[in-house]
Amino acid sequence: MDKRTGLTLLGMAGFVLLAAGSQRRTSISTTTTVTTSTPATVTPTASAKPDPEDEPDPTTDYKTIDDAKLDGKKSYGKTLLLKVWRGSTDASSVTLFVCGKVGGFLSVKYPVEQRALVKAIPSTIPMQGHCPRVVLKITGKEAYTDDLKGDLQKVMDVTPKEAETLPPGVDYVSMDDINIDGKKAAGKIAQLKMYRGSTEESKFTGYPCGSAGGGGLNFVYVNFTADQKDMVKDISSSALTCEPVKIKLTTQQAYTSTWNSQLVGVTKE
C-alpha cells in the first residue's frame, strides 16, 4: 500500500468516526410508527420521572405531527405523543418543537397546575440528553396556517421545576417567569444574570445567561439615564461573565412581546 492510499484510508476512517460521533451527540431520531386503532388512555397527571427509559410510551393515536395532519379533521380530539423542547411560553400556552430531523412545532394550551412541568421542558434542543415526551390532545388547527394546535395532557421524563427563590424586593429572576406572566409583569422588578449586547446612547440589549434565560424571547431592552452610564460600562459585554442586573420592567412591545425596562442597578457578586 503506498503512502497516499494509506493516508486516504486513514482520513476516511477519521471522517466516518467524526460523523458517527456527531450523530451520537446531536441526532435524536424520531419514530415514524403510528398507532391508529387504539384510543387514548392518558390522564392529565403531573407525575414525572427523570429517566426516560423508565416509563414505556403511553398509548396514543399518533406519534408524529405529519400522521395527524394526514388525517385532517379526523385527528381533532385524538392524542399525539411527541418528544419536544419548548419555545415561546406564556401563562397558558407554549410552542412545542419536535426533536429530531423530522421537526415541526405546534402551539399548545396548558392548565396552570402543569406550569412547573412545562417550565421543566428544555427551552433549547438538548445537546446530549433526551427530549422529554409529552402527550397532547389535538384540538384543531391555527386560523391562518396549517399548523395544528392542542391541549397538553401529560409531560413525561422531567421533574417539575420549583418556584425560584427570590431575593428581597425582587419579583423575577428568570425571563421564563417574566414571559409566563406576560403583561402582569409590568412595573415589577427583575434581577437577571445577563450580559450587555448592542449598546446605544440610552439603551442596551440585555441577554440573560444560564438559568435566567428561558423559552422564547430571551433578551430585554434596558433603558438607562445619563448618570447610569458608568454603571452600564461595568456590565460585561461577554457571555462568559454575566452579572446580576436589576431592572424594572416597563412595557412589552406589541408584536414582538419584547420587554422594555429601566436599569435599577448592578449587583456585584
Next chain:
Amino acid sequence: MTRGKLAAKHVALPLALGALSYLVWRSALPFWPSHVALWKSAPSVLRDHFADGAWGWALGAFVSIVWLGERTPRRAAWIGVAALVAGGVECLQYAHVLRGAFDPVDLVVQVGAVVLAASTVGGTRKWISAPV
C-alpha cells in the same frame, strides 16, 4: 496554493464551521441573540443539513487534495470511494448501525458536497491525464 493551505481552507475550515453550526443552532449558549425558537422556518436547513454539507465538502476536498496531480482515473476512483463513504454513513443510519435518523436530503447533500468539493478544490492542478 500549497496542499497545507488548501487543506486548511477546504478541510479544516468546513469542519470547524460545521461544528460551530451545532453550537449556534442547537445549543443553549446565550451568545446567539436570535433564539432558535423564534425562527421557525429558516433553521431547519441550517440546523439539519449545513453540518452534513460541510462534512461532505471536507471529505471530498481531503481526497481531492491527497490525490492532487494524480492521473484522472485513479483520482476519480478515490473520489468515487469518498462519495460512497458519504452515502454509506447515511445508509448505515437507515440500517441502525450508526445512531441517527436517515434523511434522504442529508444523503443528497453529503454526496453532492463530496463531488462538488472534489471537482472544485485544487484549481488548475486538479485533473491531469498523465502520471506525475
